[in-house]
Amino acid sequence: MNGADKLCDVLLTNDVDVCFANPGTSEMHFVAALDRKPEMRCVLGLFEGGVTGAADGYARMADKPAATLLHLGPGLANGLANLHNARRADSPVINVVGDHATYHLQYDAPLTSDIECLARPMSQWVGRVETAADMRRVTEEAYRAAVSRRGVSTMILPADAAWGDTEPEDIKPVEVPVAAPASPDQIREAALALKRGKHAAIVLAGRALRADALEIAGKIAAATGAQLYSQHSARHERGAGRVSIKPVPYPVGMAVAALAEFEVAICLGKGAPVAFFAYPGMPSLILPPDCKVIDLGGPETDLLQTLELLCSDLGAGSAKPVLNALTQDELEEPTGDLTPETISQALARRMPENAIICDEAITSGRGFGQISSGLHPHDHLSLTGGAIGIGIPLSIGAALARPDRKVILLQADGSGMYTAQGLWTQARENLDVVTIIYANRSYAILQGEMRNVGVNKLGKNACAMLDLDRPELNWCLMARGMGVEAGRATTIEEFSRLLDAALANRGPFLIEAMI
């Protein structure tokens, strides 16, 4: 067997059985090895940003890593922005990046570049296979790092390590260290702060936004009067019957005002909230300067157990958390103009239970977030790292991980254009995704930011960089060009009809909402 066969064996033994791929010449032996393993599902992306974003979406919904197959430094580079988002989502991903044969590197052939240097900023772990004999050890390390540290592992695979011979081995699943909860001292400190009756916020992120962890956090809040806040996270289990929680607002001023009264903040899943961007005269930190922050751990911590221990210390086990009431069935059919708000309402009325909402709607999506707590239980996947172009890829990964659930993608038009090629993969794999394009034909968020810097009237160059209406994009044509059925809505009634049809069928459909 060759090194590439061994790589496949280690991945499959560890239940990594999906490979999002865009291969090149240096990976042909790996492609040939994958071709000998029909139990591996290989999914082609027509661009590497689609490959890595799909791996992120898959990890969020499957709770296990997929592999990616990327071609040398430029192939990795094309995938880095969505690896940045994956890193901020604490998503385990195993990148396999092909490289030239070891002896070929010295000649600086045209596609040569410093892959380690490119990988490092977006990877928790970076390693290189030296020879085929080394394959098992390095692949197992990559897997262990991705799973135990919930992060991006990037493994560099020289062509001669892939084609080189190696002995068969008895490969066993990797033992991954079990995550520990926060220390007793940390938990005690948090409990004491809560008992003292100070104004306390419990700020949750990551794994702490799953329903089971939220349930415990809700009991703690009910028993102590603490307020629950959420930060943008990989996967927030939302909806009626789940614990009520407020998001930390995105605009810095609103966020600071919302958290101004708190004397203590207990953070789980991520550190204390910070402003997405700096603005002249505005603070970087959202919490008031004298607020005490107690950090109970990030993605490497067992957050559920941490909350259970804290709940138990507080004797809050029988407290009744405030749960979201079901309002979905009472929502009225929207009328009037086609706007982000009426779209939200039309969607909210129709959203099927257990839907997976992939949200890259940017400015257009805020209304839906406000309604969504009253809808039937569902998952909400957000743009964790701020690198736009994740929506369509995320929908691919989520739909592949959970073919039993409807995926609804809320997609801003400007961001959608980053990785629109992913629509083709939606069609190729017949994924059950409804894509809603909020076609406002501008970088609306940036037009708002221009006002923030004091520019109220855009000149020639600002318009050249911030509007998208010359020429107008036609998403229906683009979608059909990639094999995805599509319809355009210019009224809310048209939108609702298209959405009814899309939800009644399986398979990809795109609605272009001309807001």
Add this chain to the structure above:
Amino acid sequence: MNGADKLCDVLLTNDVDVCFANPGTSEMHFVAALDRKPEMRCVLGLFEGGVTGAADGYARMADKPAATLLHLGPGLANGLANLHNARRADSPVINVVGDHATYHLQYDAPLTSDIECLARPMSQWVGRVETAADMRRVTEEAYRAAVSRRGVSTMILPADAAWGDTEPEDIKPVEVPVAAPASPDQIREAALALKRGKHAAIVLAGRALRADALEIAGKIAAATGAQLYSQHSARHERGAGRVSIKPVPYPVGMAVAALAEFEVAICLGKGAPVAFFAYPGMPSLILPPDCKVIDLGGPETDLLQTLELLCSDLGAGSAKPVLNALTQDELEEPTGDLTPETISQALARRMPENAIICDEAITSGRGFGQISSGLHPHDHLSLTGGAIGIGIPLSIGAALARPDRKVILLQADGSGMYTAQGLWTQARENLDVVTIIYANRSYAILQGEMRNVGVNKLGKNACAMLDLDRPELNWCLMARGMGVEAGRATTIEEFSRLLDAALANRGPFLIEAMI
């Protein structure tokens, strides 16, 4: 004035008056400053790969750098693959990458990443502005490095350096060191080798493939019996009346065979040719092991003057170079199937003088290269770094640099899908580009490479990763969706009619050739 205004002033003073951009929140003060400078032409790309590839195409045809505007680490990352190509094309580019305000970096906000680390592999020069007061110095350094070293400069612009106040200054154009020719000793060594009557190849790349340099190389060849060979380069001035030169073939076996007889190779513009990829049992170096290589300098060398000195040393000034004969006007109208070969012939008959050919046709373009020496004089821009997805962006930059010349883009379908968003920029700027899509609905080059590794029948997973026909792409719909008129050809007659119409009009047009 603020730092961003100063940055604009330094760029404009140095005749950098085109900025390919995709901004974000952290660059709003730079956008506002650009908006106060109507003499700067700002061109929006809907994805950063389009931005950087356009800057490369612009530099190749304008012989000066454009600026880019990129949003933080992920924005830069999206542009890295085409910066890799720009680096391999020796194209001067000045990237301006926004970053968080200096004091905000410590909080690791969601969009924070190690920008220097991302930039370094694809940049000759990387620098960071510390304060607005620092702006002039750093911008001038970035400019000097890009121009004198013909490379990619990446300048990191923290938001507070952009918005911070700074005093007006009297800004003068940067003095750029003049490139020197190869040393007298090197030239003498080359002259002696040529005089000794050994089998000699003169291998040209980069600036040495412009008509003036080729003319001198042709005299040297005529006087000494040396053979001329070209390597893939940024811009090769080709066609009838120009010096005849053979390309080093892409397939390793053919390349090795072509150069097997040479005892001496004199290289200008790039080092000795190397195999694009390594293959088991095949050499990495193309020249025979005992061939003596004399390197007369890379992009930092004055190659024209070097050739002139060599020519003079050899007394070859009055030798008659072998020039390409004009065959264009004798070519027959092709009939029969629509194939890469008949497309080449139809195009060759019709190609206008001074056309700029942007070539990312991969396997489909080889035939055109063989005919092109007999066509009216034109420029040929090739894929220098092997990172696919450059064709459409390259056409944008070339057309902006030379609005007086027709740009013809030969585009493979798989590669075109990487940066198809650029079609929208073609339409927005009404660029005079005819795009020919070679729609073979596969990664044909990789299917060939699979045969090279001994796989003759592709299985489920190999097909999943190498064919593009499920679903079939429709480039006409995609192009129209982005505002570019398009037509599909299924016969050579249809193709020729569409090409006639496209060449008769100005503005972008796309032909989808169903080969």
